[in-house]
Amino acid sequence: GQQVMQIPQYQHVQEGEDFTTYCNSSTTLSNIQWYKQRPGGHPVFLIQLVKSGEVKKQKRLTFQFGEAKKNSSLHITATQTTDVGTYFCAGIRYNFNKFYFGSGTKLNVKP
Amino acid sequence: GAVVSQHPSWVICKSGTSVKIECRSLDFQATTMFWYRQFPKQSLMLMATSNEGSKATYEQGVEKDKFLINHASLTLSTLTVTSAHPEDSSFYICSAEVDRSLGGYTFGSGTRLTVV
Numbered sequence: 001g002q003q004v005m006q007i008p009q010y011q012h013v014q015e016g017e018d019f020t021t022y023c024n025s026s027t028t029l030s031n032i033q034w035y036k037q038r039p040g041g042h043p044v045f046l047i048q049l050v051k052s053g054e055v056k057k058q059k060r061l062t063f064q065f066g067e068a069k070k071n072s073s074l075h076i077t078a079t080q081t082t083d084v085g086t087y088f089c090a091g092i093r094y095n096f097n098k099f100y101f102g103s104g105t106k107l108n109v110k111p
Numbered sequence: 112g113a114v115v116s117q118h119p120s121w122v123i124c125k126s127g128t129s130v131k132i133e134c135r136s137l138d139f140q141a142t143t144m145f146w147y148r149q150f151p152k153q154s155l156m157l158m159a160t161s162n163e164g165s166k167a168t169y170e171q172g173v174e175k176d177k178f179l180i181n182h183a184s185l186t187l188s189t190l191t192v193t194s195a196h197p198e199d200s201s202f203y204i205c206s207a208e209v210d211r212s213l214g215g216y217t218f219g220s221g222t223r224l225t226v227v
Contacts, residue, residue: 033216042204042218043155088154098145099216101155 004091006102014110019076021105023089030094032065032072037104038085046074079109113139113209117219124195124226132190132222134205140185141207145216146178149202161188161205195226 003026013019023032031050035043047056049065049072056063062075072091076083086106092099114137124130134144142163147155159180160168167180177199179191192199204221 042221043206044218045216098157098160100157101147103154106152 004089004100004102006089006105008105009103010106010108012108012110013079015081016078019079019083019107021074021087021089021107023072023074023091023102025070025091027093028069029091030069030096031092032069033090033092033099034063034072034074035088035090035101036085037088041085043088076107079107081109081111083107084109113137113207113217115141115144115205115207115217115219117205117222119222120220121223122225124224126196126226127194129191129193130195130224132192132203132205132224134188134190134207134219136186136207139207139209141188142185144182144188144205144207146180146188146190147204147206149204149221151202155204158190163188192224195224197226200224200226 005024007022011019031048033048034046036046037043047063049063052069053067054065060077064073072089074087086104088104089102090099116135116137118133122130144161146158148158149155157170158173161180161182163182163185169175177193182188202221202223204218206216206218209217
């Protein structure tokens with residue numbers, strides 16, 4: 001089956017530092033989505049990327065989709081304690097109406 | 112926004128019994144729903160795709176007779192864990208596609224199943 005790898009598994013940062021998580025797929029993706037899951041909560045949709053090389057921003061969050069549509073990244077500038085949680089990417093293959101989650105990156109922000 | 116209501120939030124059952132989990136789309140119609148399970152500190156693993164009015168599509172390695180999925184209407188999908196065993200203890204969560212053009216799937220709040 002499709003494999004979506006995500007690194008790092010954990011990241012501990014000081015408040016104000018930047019944070020990046022990377023997602024890599026073994027196959028070309030139709031699109032990729034990013035979710036955030038707080039401890040004890042359910043995944044919340046953040047964004048979808050569709051186009052090759054696409055870059056989208058949401059305030060302090062920057063999302064990128066690779067040119068080959070096999071990798072993606074999420075970058076948070078100047079982290080805050082509210083950013084704590086696990087960030088998942090989820091990739092969708094062409095002609096498949098279902099997606100597979102990456103392994104997630106757990107972010108901890110120290111005040 | 113679109114909401115998927117999932118019940119129960121948590122359940123404890125005895126080995127050998129069956130447990131039904133419901134997911135309802137409250138303000139939209141969900142032709143397709145997805146069922147995932149999540150082990151502690153791990154990612155979400157897709158179990159099956161539930162299609163309204165037809166049989167569910169199961170991922171490789173998921174026993175369809177163990178995890179019965181029914182999607183009888185456009186607003187309700189159910190997952191029944193039959194003859195539950197302790198190894199079935201997990202966090203089960205459903206999701207539904209809201210708007211394909213915008214992407215994004217809305218998730219239920221999840222069900223924590225503990226089999227004793």
